[in-house]
Amino acid sequence: RGELQAAMITGGEALATQKNAQRAGIELNWSEDPGGAFEEWGVATRGWSDLEDRHRMAGAIFAYPMIENAIRGNRGRTIADHGLEMGKLFSGFAAVAAGNPLADRRQGFSAEQIATVGSDNPYIGFPYTKLMNSNAFIDQSAAIILTSVAKAKELGIPREKWVYLHGCADAYDHWYLSDRKNFHSSPAMSKVAEEAFEMANCTLEDMAALDLYSCFPSAVQIACDEMGIPLDDPRGLTVTGGLPYFGGPGNNYVTHSIAEMMNKVRANPGSKGLVTANGNYVTKQSAGIYCTEPTEKPFLPKDPNIYQAEIDADKGPAVTEVATGDATIETYTIMHDRKGPSFGILFGRLSDGSRFIANTPDDLDLMLEMTSKDYLGAEGKVKEVNGVNIFTPS
Secondary structure (H helix, E strand, O other): OOOOOOEEEEEEEEEEHHHHHHHHHOOOOOOOOOOOOOOOOOOOOOOOHHHHHHHOOOOHHHHHHHHHHHHHHHHHHOHHHHHHHHHHHHHHHHHHHHOOOOOOOOOOOOOOHHHOOOEEEEEEEEOOHHHHHOOOOOEEEEOOOOEEEEHHHHHHHHHHHHOOOEEEEEEOOOHHHHHHOOOOOOOHHHHOOOOOOHHHHOOOHHHEEEEOOOOOOOHHHHHHHHHOOOOOOOOOOOOOOOOOOOOOOOOOOHHHHHHHHHHHHHHOOOOOOEEEEEOOOOOOOEEEEEOOOOOOOOOOOOHHHHHHHHHHHOOOOOOOOOOEEEEEEEEEEEEEOOOOOEEEEEEEEEEOOOOEEEEEEOOHHHHHHHHOOOOOOOEEEEEEEEEEEEEEOO
């Protein structure tokens, strides 16, 4: 809108230092009072509903494994085959991280290392091993400076450093997983890609480099599906190494990926790079297209409300809060702690087609079996016990 001539976007995390201090019994004091007042942006609504919260689906490590099993079911794969495919996908990210001196995990893990469950790579939430999860316990920070062309000229910033945002878009899928049409797609990502490419007047084929948000394999697979990107695209799917290997600073990874994309397009003047962002549980989607060449038309992003209404109108099935009767598993996960399987979460359908969320019984043998035998589509009965739905397979 022309209100600012220069601005800085910056962010950082110090969770590794914080965790080490806690282990050592050291109390850190990072408080400071810079004075003045700050303005908060964003949506304050948390990413899960009260109903989902009661069933312990209250965070990324619980939600994404359920999305992943839905992807596996949609692809018709066995548990073992899909595990190896996830390993192959993320081995490409690990290879990029191995060559990035700023990455946290630089071992260059193979597909087999990533997919194989063991004492040093246990399940966190089935089907995800530790090496498939975003690596949040890092100390990382990044910053990006934005200026107008006039200010860049005034400051004498060399033109070879200039990078322009050619296209961008933002949208979100239904806020709660319970309300989605399915768990293996993202209408918001499809729309965001369409709008960003239209604004930039280019196509996917024009991109020289890509960085797809990669908190878990499901986020990458869905983005590729929605944008028509092969999982083995020769351009690669990350410029940093991705959140599990480069590092997954809680709210700041994309500052890193944009900063690194600046290096990529500056090294190849005239080339374009695509960066995507994802928030909550394949919920909030954003994309930006960057290039050293100036745009051919004024920078005028479309109001997201124009296309958000189309996404909002595409509703999923009705949700039954207190579920009783014959039912079928739609997707599920088995959460693990240091001892092994801890509890199960699932989405299912009742005979009337409505959806419900439930936990499994506290049955270790059942939970172990659900990680080795496919329970997608399994039939059983669900009933409410003390405010929580419990699904028991037949």
